[in-house]
Amino acid sequence: MAESSVSLAQDEFSCSICLNVLKDPVTIPCGHSYCMSCITDFWDQKGVCSCPQCRQTFSPRPVLGKNTMLAEVVEKLKKTKLEAARPAQCSTGSGDVECDICTGDKNKAIKSCLVCLESYCQNHLKHHEEFHSGKRHKLTDATGQLRDMICPLHDKLLEIFCRTDQQCICYMCMVDVHKDHNTVSAAAERTEKQRHLEETQRTNQQRIQERQKELKELKEAVESYKRSAQGAVEDSERIFTELIRSIERSRSEVTQLIRDQEKAAVSRAEGQLEQLEQEIEDLRRRDAELEQLSHTDNHICFFQSFQSLSVPPASTDSPSITVISLLSFDDVEKSVSHLREKLEHFCREEIEMLSGRVKNINIIPTSEPETREEFLKYCCQLTLDPNTVNKNLVLSEENRVIEYTREEQPYPDHPDRFDGFPQVLCRESVCGRCYWEVEWSGWVGISVSYKRISKKGRGKECEFGCNDQSWSLYCSDSVCSFWHNNGRTALPVVSSSSRIGVYVDHSAGTLSFYSVSDTMTLIHRVHTTFTQPLYAGFWANKYLKGLMFFFSKATVCDLTI
DSSP states (O other): OHHHHHHHHHHHTBOTTTOSBOSSEEEOTTSOEEEHHHHHHHHHHHSSOBOTTTOOBOSSOOOOOBOHHHHHHHHHHHHHHHHHHOOOTTBOOTTOOBOSSOOSSOBBOOEEETTTTEEEOHHHHHHHHHHTTTSOOOEEEOOSOTGGGBOTTTOOBOOEEETTTTEEEOHHHHHTTTTTSOEEEHHHHHHHHHHHHHHHHHHHHHHHHHHHHHHHHHHHHHHHHHHHHHHHHHHHHHHHHHHHHHHHHHHHHHHHHHHHHHHHHHHHHHHHHHHHHHHHHHHHHHHHHHHHHHTOOOHHHHHHHHHHHTSOOGGGGSOOOOOOSSOOOHHHHHHHHHHHHHHHHHHHHHHHHHHHHHHTOOSSOOOOOOSHHHHHTTBOOOOBOTTTOOTTEEEETTTTEEEEOSSOOOOOOOTTOOSSSSEEEEEEEEOSEEEEEEEEESSEEEEEEETTOOOSSSSTTTSTTSSTTEEEEEEOSSOEEEEETTEEEEOOOOOSOSEEEEEEETTTTEEEEEEESSSEEEEEEEEOOOOSOEEEEEEEOEEEETTEEEEOEEEEOOTTO
């Protein structure tokens, strides 16, 4: 009864969050009480101060103070519980086997009898030994699984192990159902299984050690990753701050240049203005004197003044001034706008490449995709660069298709144009993880290349796969080979599909080519180190089939639809 009342009291003074007796109890405004740490952690995690029981919310966050009266009650409750729960020296604890003979409070059993199928405490074990003195009752350490040690068919002790059926049996089973089976004593089989168990345990412990080592390495890698990321953020902030300052200095220099030019030009013009105004003033004064002389009646005064007034003043000999009426700094504005566009384009390309690099800095490397759906997660949209396309290739369908032609196309000359081989590069760089697909016919080369590959002439330094700047898969109906640095790797002919998928993991240095149909079939994979951004490239030529020449075609597939 005392234990029952203590249990009831304990429920009344328990924290509804941790379900234990209140520790450092606090009462919140709605009247419910909790452990100080429990309610504080609950509010910190939720971000909202509310009661876990009645859901009432509080704003601002209440200032919590220990409920001293409640704390004293809880302390008394703990003492009462200890006194009520103090058992006799042999009483059972959690996980102990109870004596089957004890009544009321059960004492801890120390032995179990496999004949009587009962467990005994120290006192009742003595009674059992005295009562069955001279009888061979088999005792074992106390167990709560006595019924599991008895055969359910014959109610006999399970002492035999059947290796044929891999189960424990009794002697009756051995001469009955398991008569012709391979049987041994349970102790003998235990010895054999113990060896296997020890081997398994050793393997498991070795695995634990390996995992602990991996755990340690992973934790160190995470900390290193965090430090590296923080360092990268700080370096980026510093570099961008310097870049902004550099642009600000350039802005100030351009502004100062314009202002200096304005000051010099206006100064020269203002000097001319003063000279013109003085000259006009002198001419007007002379004109007034001439006008006055023309109306004089005194012939003698007329002739005396005429001599000096008839000579033109020296200022009339100054050259005339040519004025440009439509003055503008539009050319300067256009130059600055062009500079802005170049910077924005450069930043976009660099940020795109940087983004790919950042996304591929992983603590745990991810494996290469296997299904097409997984590959499509990394699909990138590519367009062919008109400035690089050879004049024997026709561009079409919004710069996604090339087809070989004998007639040279009227493309303008450009420093990036391939003039010796029927090749083209894409505009977009390939960085990070990227995947694209190509439909092909005839004889084509599907490549990746650094942008700085040579483009003028017919040397090996210009053709895809024949130099250290490019990697290329060449396909036709009868031949398939991979080329890099003028080295050839013969491959099985790709006959199952006219679509090839290309997968690049720039940071991992992986380049893979797949035949795409219902499944993804690997054609060839390269592991290397890419030192620059990559660009997808294509090669297409004429090819002989029978007695006729045909023209090859390659299409960059749109994977967004």
